Amino acid sequence: MVQDRETSSPEMNLEVEGVWKAFPGVQALADVSLQVRRNEVHAVVGENGAGKSTLMNILSGVYAADRGRIFLEGQEIRPANPKHAYNLGISIVHQENSLCSNMTIAENIFVHDIPSRWAGLVDRRRLGAQTQAMLEMFKIRASPETLVRELSVGQQQLGEVAKALACQCKVLILDEPTSALTDHESAILFDRVRQMRAQGTSVIYISHRLHEVFRLADRVTVLRDGRGVGTQHISETDVQAIVRMMVGREISQFYPDKGEGHGVPVLQVCHLTHEGSFEDINFDLHRGEILGVAGLIGAGRTAMALAIFGAVPGVKGEILIDGKLVTIDSPNKAIDLGMSYLPENRREEGLFLDMTVQANIISSHLDAFATGPLMDPLKERSEAQRFVDALSIRTPSILQKVLNLSGGNQQKVVVGKWLSTKPRILLVDEPTRGIDVGTKAEIHNLLRELANEGVAVLMISSELPEILGMSDRILVMHEGRVMGVLPADEASEDAVMSLAIGS
Amino acid sequence: MATEEMDRAEEGKGPVWRTVLTRVMRVREAALMLFLLLVSFVLTLSTPYFLTLQNMRVILTGLALDAVIAVGMTITLVSGGIDLSVGSVFACSGIVVAKLINVGFPVWSAVLVAVLVGLGWGLLTGLLITKVGINPLISTLGTMGMARGVVYVITSGRVLAGLPDSFQRVGQGRILGVPNVIWMAAVVVLTGDFLLRRSRMLRQVFYVGGNERAARLSGININRVKLGVYAITALLSGAAGVVETSRFASAISPMGTGKELTAISACVIGGASLSGGEGTVLGAFFGLLLLGLIRDGLILNDVSVYWQQLIQAAILVLAVAFDVLTRRRRNV
Known part of the structure; x- marks a missing residue:
């Protein structure tokens, strides 16, 4: 859809032409183009990892594109850093909060451009008056002198938007702005966005919530796997069509055969609730099955798994193992009950990078390698060697530091560590994130073998093909709630995605 | 990359003696x-007095109690903490101990108390770190x-003396001609x-120091480990203090000043990482020995006592700089 420069219409405010961006091991963006009109709210949607944030980071000067051009009002621009982009008239509201919580609202909103008097002294009166006007616009009932940390999360998010509007920006980028907002606050935000549009600003709106997109946007561009799939007028499309565009790809990978029916429930979760992350979770995990847990980032899947594993304090609800009510108040207790948890971030939560392969593999149940109060070096060594062989971990020695292994082999070490406890219940969180295709297939086969041997596997994954290819049943979460459990043969990418975005 | 070279050496290319040498040199202690x-x-070569039995005994006696403290400090550093x-x-x-004996306590009960x-100081430090969540540097600066x-x-700044012989014998006696303090240090260091290296309890300390979050998810009770670490360190320091008083038959208020610097230097020279997860007691002991030899050499060669503090602190900075630089290169 690249337009010729000559025919490009003057009403285009921002044009992105064939942008490419690669990170080590990933082609984040490949030949992506985007045209945003003046007086337009333009939505950008796509699955996790489709390249939305990368594109926005390029527009706002966080990253430089490898190839491609960006035009603002017909002039080519190259935002070198966020401040530069801001001065050019591109303002962004990030998903994460970027306000300084120990400073006042006024100081935060005008951080780029504090009104000053002679000698650079802050003009408090003007600052106060301008901030007051902003706050009224967003219906935030607070004095400009209030410290940001005293505001509610939603108010902070609105404050964030106010900060972005403090300049007369030409392009406003909103990245998941409503994730922390109540419905009422969202409505206030939408009103402001429409006003901005009427005043001639282009608004780029990124959201997982398609119903918002259909309520607010004029056009929508869909990204998938770093490529632009197409741009549609909202009036000419519907949610189903957009979902198809988001996920519509062939499952190009082979997955091991599915299991045969399921056995008895091993783990039963009833009304599990943790304020702020998930609510009233109910499900059974059966012996010998792989239960896939799908959902978008922030759906509360990891928090739920950590809670089941006893790593989150203050969780309400009941957990039954083999039909018996258990209290799991620490990971240690969970391990004793036959549970393993393969964490999402292997470097931060799974591995001891500066320690040896051997030390890592035995780390989750030292007792098994001890005779009385002393460790038994022979047992340690043979266990480590056993997993290095069984999982074909490529390492020159079991005494090699894990730091020196490749990502896939590091992941195998974590897998080995958690299989070493001989779990009956295996919770795996993004088991194949950031590893090569070959290792990925090995881990998939291994998970299926374990299930066939009777292990109950709960697999969290943000990759739809993996969820569909591996799971016997699929549990879909959206904003901390279970939206439904689909049997594998009834599940399709569209069905899972519809539940995951909450429609 | 240095590691690649070592791996190649391990795979048996090149002469055998070089393989052996590379392996030996990988062990910090060697x-x-x-x-x-x-x-x-x-x-x-520089002085005829160095290589005498008398001088060796002086050196070892001088660092014996520091060695006891260094054992605790090694464990603390391995856990990713520090104890000032x-x-x-x-x-x-x-x-x-001196005060209690002076006011009439029997020797054994004074020592015990x-x-x-x-131990009490260690538990206080440990609770400040685990329950309150103050970082080790500030917590131990406070308890210090x-x-x-x-x-x-x-003491009100006065010297406490007048201690009975039965108490003095602890620190001043000899067994087989070797001073008791050396025996004590040997037992504590070797144990x-x-x-x-081998205890299941202390193995947990490495994991906590290596990656606290991963350790927690591996089922290790982090708070209990840390509390234990500071308790052991303070217990050893306290016991060493008691022996010191016995050895000099008196106690003065500035005793033990600067021991944290000596202990931390020794551990870091001996291969303990300030970011946790690495370190051995033997390494720390060798580090201490090195510091002791240098101090001894300075004395024998008539270098002013005022220079010694400066030189020791400079050695600590050098050892830490070395640690940080080698670590950075490996992580790139």
Whole structure:
């Protein structure tokens, strides 16, 4: 859809032409183009990892594109850093909060451009008056002198938007702005966005919530796997069509055969609730099955798994193992009950990078390698060697530091560590994130073998093909709630995605 | 990359002696031992008094109690923490034992109470770190000041002397011609080294220091481990303080000042990482020996005592710089 420069219409405010961006091991963006009109709210949607944030980071000067051009009002621009982009008239509201919580609202909103008097002294009166006007616009009932940390999360998010509007920006980028907002606050935000549009600003709106997109946007561009799939007028499309565009790809990978029916429930979760992350979770995990847990980032899947594993304090609800009510108040207790948890971030939560392969593999149940109060070096060594062989971990020695292994082999070490406890219940969180295709297939086969041997596997994954290819049943979460459990043969990418975005 | 070279050496390319040498040099203790021999050789050439039995005994007696403290410090550093309070806890126990004997306690109960006082400081530090969540540097800086404060409150700055022979014998006696303090240090260092390598409890310390979050998810009770670490360190420091008082038959308020610097230097020279997860007791002992030899060489060669502090601190900075630089290169 690249337009010729000559025919490009003057009403285009921002044009992105064939942008490419690669990170080590990933082609984040490949030949992506985007045209945003003046007086337009333009939505950008796509699955996790489709390249939305990368594109926005390029527009706002966080990253430089490898190839491609960006035009603002017909002039080519190259935002070198966020401040530069801001001065050019591109303002962004990030998903994460970027306000300084120990400073006042006024100081935060005008951080780029504090009104000053002679000698650079802050003009408090003007600052106060301008901030007051902003706050009224967003219906935030607070004095400009209030410290940001005293505001509610939603108010902070609105404050964030106010900060972005403090300049007369030409392009406003909103990245998941409503994730922390109540419905009422969202409505206030939408009103402001429409006003901005009427005043001639282009608004780029990124959201997982398609119903918002259909309520607010004029056009929508869909990204998938770093490529632009197409741009549609909202009036000419519907949610189903957009979902198809988001996920519509062939499952190009082979997955091991599915299991045969399921056995008895091993783990039963009833009304599990943790304020702020998930609510009233109910499900059974059966012996010998792989239960896939799908959902978008922030759906509360990891928090739920950590809670089941006893790593989150203050969780309400009941957990039954083999039909018996258990209290799991620490990971240690969970391990004793036959549970393993393969964490999402292997470097931060799974591995001891500066320690040896051997030390890592035995780390989750030292007792098994001890005779009385002393460790038994022979047992340690043979266990480590056993997993290095069984999982074909490529390492020159079991005494090699894990730091020196490749990502896939590091992941195998974590897998080995958690299989070493001989779990009956295996919770795996993004088991194949950031590893090569070959290792990925090995881990998939291994998970299926374990299930066939009777292990109950709960697999969290943000990759739809993996969820569909591996799971016997699929549990879909959206904003901390279970939206439904689909049997594998009834599940399709569209069905899972519809539940995951909450429609 | 250095590691790649080592791996290749391990796979058996190149002459055998080089493989063996590379392997030996990978062990920090072996490298240190070589360096110790080198320093000893230089000192032997520079002064005839160095290589005498008398001088060896002086050196070892001088660092014996530091070695006991260094055992605790190694464990603390391995856990990813640091303990600045060792010198003050050392003094506090040393003063308490003298005071209690002076007011009429039997020797054995005075020693017991004084050692328990040391343990008490460790538990306080541990609780500040685990329950309150103050970082180790500040927590132990606090207990360091408090323990030293207690020392001044008890002594009002005066020397506590007049201790009975039965108590003095502990620190001054000899067995087989070797001073008791050397025996004590030997037992503590060897036991400490063995347990830190082999004990199941102390193995957890490595994981906590290596990656606290992963350790927690691996089922390790982090708070219990940390509490134990500071308790052991303070217990050893307190016990060393008691022996020091016995050895000098008196206790003075500034005793133990600067012991934290000596202990931390020794550990870091011996291969303990300030970011946790690495370190051995034997390495720390060799580090201490190196510091001891250098100090001894300075004395024998008539270098002013005022220079020694400066030189020791400079060695610590060098050792840490070396640690940081080699680590950075490996992580790139």
